[in-house]
Amino acid sequence: MLKKLIQTLRRKRPHAPPRSTPAVLNARQHNLARDRISRNAVNVVERLQKAGYQAYAVGGCVRDLMLDFDPKDFDIATSATPEQVRAEFRNARIIGRRFKLVHVHFGREIIEVATFRANHPEIDDEDNPQQSSRHESGRILRDNVYGSLEDDAQRRDFTINALYYDPVTERILDYAHGVPDIRNRQIRLIGDPTQRYQEDPVRMLRAVRFAAKLDFDLERHTAEPIQRLAPLLRDIPSARLFDEVLKLFLSGYAEHTFELLLQYDLFAPLFPAAGAALRQQPDYAGKLIRQALINTDDRIEQGKPVTPAFLFAALLWPALPARVLRLQEQGMPPIPAMQEAAHSLIVEQCQRTAVPKRFTIPIREIWDMQERLPRRQGKRADLLLENPRFRAGYDFLLLRESAGEQTDGLGDWWTDYQEVSDSERRQMIRDLSSKEKEDSSGAPRKRRRGGNRRRRGPRSDGSAPSGE
Structure with a gap:
């Protein structure tokens, strides 16, 4: 009927x-x-x-x-x-x-x-529904x-x-x-407009993309049904939506596109978890995503390479810390909590936009780096520098700090560590251990005789700031 x-x-x-x-x-x-x-x-x-x-x-x-x-x-x-x-x-x-x-x-x-x-x-x-x-x-x-x-x-x-x-x-x-x-x-x-969007809901995304690219306005009748019909995007195959997301955000006008997606309620159907995080903490989540998109636009304008992995890592990150915190509160250690939360978030996102495995793996590695970067004692800092994902993880740390996360100067420390000599790096590690000893005792400890032999500082809990 x-x-x-x-x-x-x-x-x-x-x-x-x-x-x-x-x-x-x-x-x-x-x-x-x-x-x-x-x-x-x-x-x-x-x-x-x-x-x-x-x-x-x-x-x-x-x-x-x-x-x-x-x-x-x-x-x-x-x-x-x-x-x-x-x-x-x-x-x-x-x-x-x-x-x-x-x-x-x-x-x-x-x-x-x-x-x-x-x-x-x-x-x-009706007699041939398969046709x-x-x-x-x-x-x-x-x-x-x-x-x-x-x-x-x-x-x-x-x-x-x-x-x-x-x-x-x-x-x-x-x-x-x-x-x-x-x-x-x-x-x-x-x-x-209603019929044309029903025929192909991706036309709503195309309307926004062209408006951002050309700096045009959406004609009133063209814009009017979009917010009401935005949920139709959930019926679009996830592989097609992934391709559309790349067109939206990797064409040099991502920041403007993001604002239009929010204006017409099109962002949440593409990124449900990130959309919820934007509603819960609009200042932090909005600032981090916008800065990531500004950086992406700048790199494209300069002819530098961009990767969907870093982009998706930034778009989804605001939804991640709360999940990590819940798992930690249940007794899970920081790094396993990060890995479990990252896995569940990516699985959910892939149901909406089919992110290929060649991108989901580096997304998780970038996030994993956020738990490892605070752990700098002994040889850990040098090992992290040799990690092929270090640069992406470091850039992501700076992005988090630009959005207002407090990391106790972690980004500056890693910036200096990359630029100084080996002897200065060893001194930075010693200073870090001394600072941790002071923080744990409330007063500096006297160095033992024969103190030329360095001792391993106390283990850090290594938990990355959540930004909440």
């Missing part, structure tokens, strides 16, 4: 009629220069057109060039089916099942070619319904991504008022 009701409502929902005649901008009416289009992309368009098919550069590359950005890649839309495209290019192969595409390889450059798509039928075949193209929530499960150029423009997500450029005639075709939206710097969904 519920499914039939949803289908009835869909039949009754009014739809704006497709715009069959686009606005056409010739070369004198736009700022997109043909010589900024990839030579290989132009080659693909020209060969498809000579074979009798329609073909255009489309989407982000057209949008970015109009904004004077350098596109990351070039996509082509065509009336040719994937099989027909492959027949035209020896260096092509068909990929995907949910959304069939053709990759045309030119050395290291890949030109992605997609056949024009049409909107899905509102009602699927259904939609989930009962409205989410599209398969997207291989081919159509015309006009159909393709109407089924694209945002108006600014529905621009088609013909490098042969140098004309831009605008079916959805994308050019005015670019000029007005706003993100607008094509069609009914």
